Amino acid sequence: MIENVNALYAAFKAKDARFDGRFFVGISSTGIYCRPVCRAKQPKAENCTFYRTAAEAEQAGYRPCLLCRPELAPGASVTDATADLICRAARMLEENCGNGLSLEEIAGRLGCSSRHLRRVFTAEYNVSPVQYLQTCRLLLAKNLLTDTDLPILEVAMAAGFQSLRRFNDLFRKRYRLSPTALRKHAAEGKKRNDNMILALGYRPPYRWEEMLAFLAERAIAGIETVKNGEYARTVHLAGADGKRVRGWVKIGHKPEKNALSVAISESLLPVLPQVLARVRHLFDLHCSPDAVYDILQGMNDIRPGLCRPGIRVPGCFDAFETAVRAVLGQQITVKAAGTLAARIVERYGSPVQAGFKGLTHIFPLPEDLLALGGDIAKHFGALGVTSARANTIYMLAHAFAQGKIDFGLCADPKKEMRKLMMIRGIGGWTAQYIAMRTMGWPDAFLETDSGVKKALPGRTAKELRVMAQAWRPWRSYATMNLWNTLQEERDVL
Known part of the structure; x- marks a missing residue:
């Protein structure tokens, strides 16, 4: 890409947001480097040098533009690297x-x-x-x-x-x-405030309402809230010294700037890079929506409107929380699973003062649930959780506590899914869903999911799996598109 100078200059001249974060422009006449969306006076082509990363531009001696602010550029997506x-x-x-x-x-x-x-x-x-x-x-x-x-x-x-x-x-x-x-x-000329609010950029389009609707439907009472077009949650993370810190984050949308606003409690300063990375993961800010839509637009041949540009795959902020929530959601409604999760939080979560209505607890750590020992089925049974799912959650807590399964973005999803399915009570649907949300796996396809079947009626699971081959490597995004069509139908009704 970097070798095609003419194409890059054309994208820079057009202020094409699809390329934001995918390259940076060093301008020899000013000594600064810019994002391709920078609104400053257009430099001459002969004064421009193109770099794959901000780090490369800085090593070449350029300093960041104070207008377009390269630190706000979205990060690299999996389509941006050869490996x-x-x-x-x-x-x-x-x-x-x-x-x-x-x-x-x-x-x-x-x-x-x-x-x-x-x-x-x-x-x-x-x-x-x-x-x-x-x-x-x-x-x-x-x-x-x-x-x-x-x-x-x-x-x-x-x-x-x-x-x-x-x-x-x-x-x-x-x-x-x-x-x-x-x-x-x-x-200069800027009104200051007492809150710590940062911005994180993305490549447009971004279907914010669909993302919020997904998160709102699955929000765990006491841990997360979705109100007035914003998402907020409690946070607990370990710093470099091993000490745990607690706080909150609140995320809003700034469509005019192609960015999310991230308000963060000052208590989270020691773990700020982790918080920002998890927000990026949760809201899928590394996505290149044009690359995804290029592959998935064929879905509209099946039914118009089945695929829309700008759909994101919700990640997660806390992998253990998301994995437990996935197990609770097996073979019951989303609402029922949320009720069970809220009961677990109220009974075994740690109370916290977040300063926001509805944010009252920290999700239980794996160690908190392991402390229940062999009686976990009895304890969870009083909350309405079946003994089979309680035991699955107990074994899942063991896997987290002992580091037997990698739930991070560096994981090999297929390898880790095999480990997940060795836990009694975790099958293919649950393993793929966990990998999609916690490991950022873009190619999960849940052909046995009731929502997928409802969105594509009259087809067997095998037929759906064969059909989805054309949507690789973005089948997770295809799944989200299918689920979103069901949400739209409910909204109409």
Whole structure:
């Protein structure tokens, strides 16, 4: 893609949002680099150099544009890298830029050596993983300096810098501007507020209402709320020192900016990169909707309106919570499963003061449920959960606590699904649903799902599976399109 300079300049000139985050433009006449959607005066083609990542542009000596703000660009999707390994490595670096995770540890999670990761990453992005990590930290700090009133020391620590001096030195070297000067520039003509609100960009279109409807229908009382076009939830995460922190996040939509607004409690500063990474995953912000629609638009030949551009696959914020919710939802209605989950939260969740109506608890940790021991069926039975599902949840908690199954974005979904199905009570539907939501697997297809069958009536599960072959590798998005048509029919009725 980067070699096709004429096509990239045309996309830059057209301000084509489909390419936002997929390349950056270094402008030699100004010394800055921009997103392809930047609204500044169009530079001449001979002054433009194109880079695959912000890190590569910074290594070439360019500093980020203060108008289009490269730190707000959506991240790489799986269609943007020649190898899925590299894409997942980039996401891991973004998520862990604040907790000091070493390259060896990241490579270990990806199932390769640090030497191999360094070689393929540099070959793809023209920067080393360490250089990419530095840019992740600097751009996160720039985002915090621009959009919050946090003290500069707290900004440096939240972005993963071990000392204020190191932060100041690298910031001045890369951006030719001190953190204080940047904040002063950003504050000009801008109304400040007491909340910590950041923005996360996406590639349009984004069907926000469909995403909210899905989350609202499955929201667990006490943990999540969907009100006034916003999603809010409680959060508990472990920091780099192992200490758990609690807080809340609230996400809204800013369609005029192709971004989501993310309000975060200050208690979550020690785990800020993790929080932002989980929000990106939950709302599928890495998606390239044009690439998905190119493959799935054939669904409209079956029935007009079956596939719409901009559909996202909801991820998850807490993998254990989502997995338990999936088990509870087996062979019962979505509403009934939500009722059972709310009872478990009320009985075994930890109370928390979130400051929002409806947010009262933290979801139980795997260790909390393991503490119930062999009596879990008795305890859960009093809440209306069958003994079979209670025992499945107990074994699932064991898998989480012992790390036997990888539920992260670096997982091999097919391998981990096989492990999941070794747990009594977890079959193909549940394993695929968990992989789709927790591991970000884009190619799940639930041919035995009642909603899928209802959306495509008159076909057997085998016929549906054969039909869905044409929708690979985006069958998860096809599933969401099918479910959404059912929601639309209910709304009409």
